[in-house]
Amino acid sequence: MKKTININVPVLARVEGEGALELTIKNQQITDLKLRIYEPPRYFEKFLEGRNYADVPDTVARICGICPVAYQMSASHAIESVFGVSISPWIRNMRRLFYCGEWLQSHSLHIHLLAAPDYLGFNSAIEMAEQYSNEVRRGLKLQALGNDLVALLGARSVHPVGVKMGGFAKAPEQAAVDDLLNRVQDIKQDAIDLINWLDTLDLPEDKQDFISVALHHDHEYPFNEGRLISDNGLDIKISEFEKHFKEQQVNHSTALHCLFDGKPYLVGPLARLNLNKEQLPEKVKQIMQGLKTQFPSKNMFHSIIARGIEIYFAVLEAEKLLTNYQADDEPCMEFEVKAGTGYGCTEAPRGILWHRYDMDEKGCVEKAIIIPPTSQNQPRIEQDLKDSLIQFGLDKPKDELQLHAEKVIRNYDPCISCATHFLNLQLERDGITETSIKTLITPPHFKNIKLNKTAIIGVGSPVEGDDLGFQAIDCLQENIKIKQLLDKGLLIYKLERPGMQLSESIKKHDHVIIIDAMKPATSNQKVAWVDVKQLKQKTNPYSSHQLGLAESLAWINSSSTLPGDIALLAISEIDKDLLVDRILKCLQ
Amino acid sequence: MNKPTIAVFKFSSCDGCQLALINLGEPLLLLSKLVEIKHFAEAGPLDEDAKVDIAIIEGSVSTAKDIERLKKIRQNSLYLMTIGACATSGGIQALRNMHNTRQWIGDIYANPSVIDSLDNSSPIKDHVTVDMELWGCPVNQKQILSAIRSLLFGVVPKDENDKVCLECKRQQNICVMVTKNEPCMGPVTRTGCGALCPSVGKACYACYGPAETPNTHTLANRFSGIGLVNDEIARRFWFINSGSKPFLLEGRRWKTE
Numbered sequence: 001m002k003k004t005i006n007i008n009v010p011v012l013a014r015v016e017g018e019g020a021l022e023l024t025i026k027n028q029q030i031t032d033l034k035l036r037i038y039e040p041p042r043y044f045e046k047f048l049e050g051r052n053y054a055d056v057p058d059t060v061a062r063i064c065g066i067c068p069v070a071y072q073m074s075a076s077h078a079i080e081s082v083f084g085v086s087i088s089p090w091i092r093n094m095r096r097l098f099y100c101g102e103w104l105q106s107h108s109l110h111i112h113l114l115a116a117p118d119y120l121g122f123n124s125a126i127e128m129a130e131q132y133s134n135e136v137r138r139g140l141k142l143q144a145l146g147n148d149l150v151a152l153l154g155a156r157s158v159h160p161v162g163v164k165m166g167g168f169a170k171a172p173e174q175a176a177v178d179d180l181l182n183r184v185q186d187i188k189q190d191a192i193d194l195i196n197w198l199d200t201l202d203l204p205e206d207k208q209d210f211i212s213v214a215l216h217h218d219h220e221y222p223f224n225e226g227r228l229i230s231d232n233g234l235d236i237k238i239s240e241f242e243k244h245f246k247e248q249q250v251n252h253s254t255a256l257h258c259l260f261d262g263k264p265y266l267v268g269p270l271a272r273l274n275l276n277k278e279q280l281p282e283k284v285k286q287i288m289q290g291l292k293t294q295f296p297s298k299n300m301f302h303s304i305i306a307r308g309i310e311i312y313f314a315v316l317e318a319e320k321l322l323t324n325y326q327a328d329d330e331p332c333m334e335f336e337v338k339a340g341t342g343y344g345c346t347e348a349p350r351g352i353l354w355h356r357y358d359m360d361e362k363g364c365v366e367k368a369i370i371i372p373p374t375s376q377n378q379p380r381i382e383q384d385l386k387d388s389l390i391q392f393g394l395d396k397p398k399d400e401l402q403l404h405a406e407k408v409i410r411n412y413d414p415c416i417s418c419a420t421h422f423l424n425l426q427l428e429r430d431g432i433t434e435t436s437i438k439t440l441i442t443p444p445h446f447k448n449i450k451l452n453k454t455a456i457i458g459v460g461s462p463v464e465g466d467d468l469g470f471q472a473i474d475c476l477q478e479n480i481k482i483k484q485l486l487d488k489g490l491l492i493y494k495l496e497r498p499g500m501q502l503s504e505s506i507k508k509h510d511h512v513i514i515i516d517a518m519k520p521a522t523s524n525q526k527v528a529w530v531d532v533k534q535l536k537q538k539t540n541p542y543s544s545h546q547l548g549l550a551e552s553l554a555w556i557n558s559s560s561t562l563p564g565d566i567a568l569l570a571i572s573e574i575d576k577d578l579l580v581d582r583i584l585k586c587l588q
Numbered sequence: 589m590n591k592p593t594i595a596v597f598k599f600s601s602c603d604g605c606q607l608a609l610i611n612l613g614e615p616l617l618l619l620s621k622l623v624e625i626k627h628f629a630e631a632g633p634l635d636e637d638a639k640v641d642i643a644i645i646e647g648s649v650s651t652a653k654d655i656e657r658l659k660k661i662r663q664n665s666l667y668l669m670t671i672g673a674c675a676t677s678g679g680i681q682a683l684r685n686m687h688n689t690r691q692w693i694g695d696i697y698a699n700p701s702v703i704d705s706l707d708n709s710s711p712i713k714d715h716v717t718v719d720m721e722l723w724g725c726p727v728n729q730k731q732i733l734s735a736i737r738s739l740l741f742g743v744v745p746k747d748e749n750d751k752v753c754l755e756c757k758r759q760q761n762i763c764v765m766v767t768k769n770e771p772c773m774g775p776v777t778r779t780g781c782g783a784l785c786p787s788v789g790k791a792c793y794a795c796y797g798p799a800e801t802p803n804t805h806t807l808a809n810r811f812s813g814i815g816l817v818n819d820e821i822a823r824r825f826w827f828i829n830s831g832s833k834p835f836l837l838e839g840r841r842w843k844t845e
Binding site (some may be wrong): 170 | 630687785795
């Protein structure tokens with residue numbers, strides 16, 4: 001039997017930012033899968049143009065509340081390289097300490113509040129805290145320590161203010177350092193217990209073929225510096241990034257997709273650990289030897305254990321740096337501004353964060369390019385979803401498929417604020433859409449109609465094979481009764497890829513009928529009127545190009561220049577007589 | 589008695605203000621005992637259309653869809669509280685209000701027609717009635733907990749609108765403007781952060797927005813006196829809270845085309 005399942009998750013929970021998932025399964029095959037990021041673009045690269053270098057760390061921090069340190073570090077290193085600043089060992093160490101804080105806080109947040117509830121059968125950490133009180137409290141304690149380490153150098157943990165181009169604004173007081181050192185020493189056993197607990201979780205077996213990309217430093221686990229390497233032979237300077245990595249737009253996402261030599265790739269904790277295991281301190285290696293899970297690993301679900309291991313590493317590294325701490329009178333390097341281009345690439349909790357700045361001779365930004373980890377991981381997530389859902393079994397019930405898909409996505413810790421800076425699952429199995437638009441009971445009828453101010457617009461994207469709207473227009477133009485209306489001034493035309501073009505077109509008319517290919521759930525009719533308002537409220541497209549349609553309609557609604565009436569005709573097959581009949585009833 | 593209910597919503601933002609809740613640690617577990625968290629996507633609970641006592645909103649309005657969503661939230665909530673610079677003044681992304689973003693979308697995206705983005709990033713209060721605003725980029729835990737606690741006690745939460753200078757003096761910081769000619773925004777900026785930037789020797793960059801009766805014009809003249817060119821002065825006001833009226837107008841005075 002032919003069966004279509006449509007999974008549609010409109011708001012993905014426990015991810016940072018806003019995204020959705022649409023999935024169509026036909027005859028046991030995935031025919032459509034989109035991780036849709038709809039969080040609006042925030043144009044940071046443009047805000048930076050013309051700004052002085054001194055404003056840059058505090059500007060880029062605002063891209064992400066969870067990893068502001070990463071943004072500040074990549075930007076600082078990039079611009080310092082233009083000015084020829086070479087930082088002192090003290091600043092280098094403090095930047096590592098600063099980063100330890102961010103990894104600790106971000107990884108603990110992701111493990112306990114976002115990911116672990118998936119593997120233990122809860123909807124949130126708050127629910128989980130009843131039964132797993134010690135584990136959740138241990139996580140919150142690690143998270144708090146991370147935040148306090150960031151605040152030691154940055155005065156606060158979210159959008160820290162202590163960073164200056166060339167170093168830090170102020171060296172921390174010894175007393176504050178001593179206090180944190182005590183807490184770091186106390187928490188070491190907690191970090192080890194965390195890894196052992198994560199190793200006992202029932203993680204799916206899901207081996208996949210993927211490319212890991214990370215920074216690599218010969219003697220250290222990477223934070224701020226190194227060469228970019230991959231497990232398929234890449235070994236380049238960070239300034240050569242653009243030769244191999246390219247961003248491109250996909251229509252279902254406001255986040256650009258980044259590909260490595262045309263292929264999806266992985267960045268983040270698992271990629272880092274797969275490539276830099278040998279650089280970990282002996283104590284971490286010892287703990288890893290005793291685990292059921294071994295690295296390098298090709299099971300994406302081992303990311304959560306990789307995060308745990310990196311937490312322990314960050315704790316040990318912080319202990320080392322705090323133990324050797326000596327206050328410095330020069331927490332910031334002196335420099336002179338110069339014009340030029342600089343690159344910065346550091347390991348954000350979610351993976352490499354690459355920046356490029358073109359600076360003018362006054363020290364102002366001419367052009368900025370920022371490539372966050374999530375836009376690099378997005379093509380990999382889509383690829384993973386396809387492979388993982390097939391391994392999971394496409395015949396499973398919808399709820400199970402949805403939860404599995406969400407697990408896969410959350411496992412990447414996608415940060416959508418960063419990437420646009422997540423999930424609404426729309427599942428369709430062989431034509432049965434479980435969440436869909438309803439048809440109108442009363443057909444629309446235009447009152448006080450003036451044919452010379454009325455238009456019928458067929459929308460579609462013929463390139464993508466979505467040309468029903470266009471075919472409908474062709475049928476109408478051939479019909480004798482419609483031809484008579486054309487003579488009286490009625491306009492009929494086709495519009496490719498709606499978007500703003502549609503709204504501009506609609507504004508010109510008092511009455512508009514839009515014909516688009518879509519399949520309403522509550523009707524078997526091939527041609528049916530649907531409620532425009534209902535469509536507007538939906539966040540997910542129902543046809544390949546409808547994103548533009550729903551959103552341009554919403555946009556028109558919000559602007560003052562509303563036409564008198566808009567009616568929306570949904571067609572799933574061309575039925576000439578029904579089509580003409582519906583149109584004539586609406587217009588007469 | 590039923591527990592009071594809260595919901596946390598995100599619009600265009602960096603997620604940093606929600607962290608004031610997510611980073612609470614132990615008090616987050618306590619909070620979940622005092623109130624029922626109906627909707628908080630990042631933390632897990634999902635019920636966007638639930639009727640709640642307190643709706644907490646992070647982020648600014650920047651797409652057409654946002655406006656309709658916001659109206660629904662207003663209808664469903666007894667009190668509506670905005671948190672952070674984005675929700676209260678449009679945030680750093682309000683910098684786009686001074687530019688032609690259609691052009692920008694064209695520069696960034698190969699197929700601009702699929703991008704839903706209004707020309708302006710605007711605060712929540714431009715679209716619905718807001719009962720209470722918590723300023724700051726980001727807001728801190730103390731602000732948000734004290735506001736929720738006050739509402740639970742049935743009292744009006746205290747609006748801290750003093751200038752950063754007062755807090756800075758209480759901390760006995762050395763004034764960075766007087767001693768180092770740093771263009772500090774403290775004299776016109778709302779307190780609440782704890783005068784963090786001056787306490788590490790940096791000039792305040794007004795992430796908490798304008799204080800009550802801010803004398804922006806005199807401060808801008810002072811910036812001119814310490815050698816800032818007009819464009820630099822405008823940028824001091826046009827940064828994290830460029831959409832707030834006093835800062836918007838002062839920036840406009842100095843902006844050279």
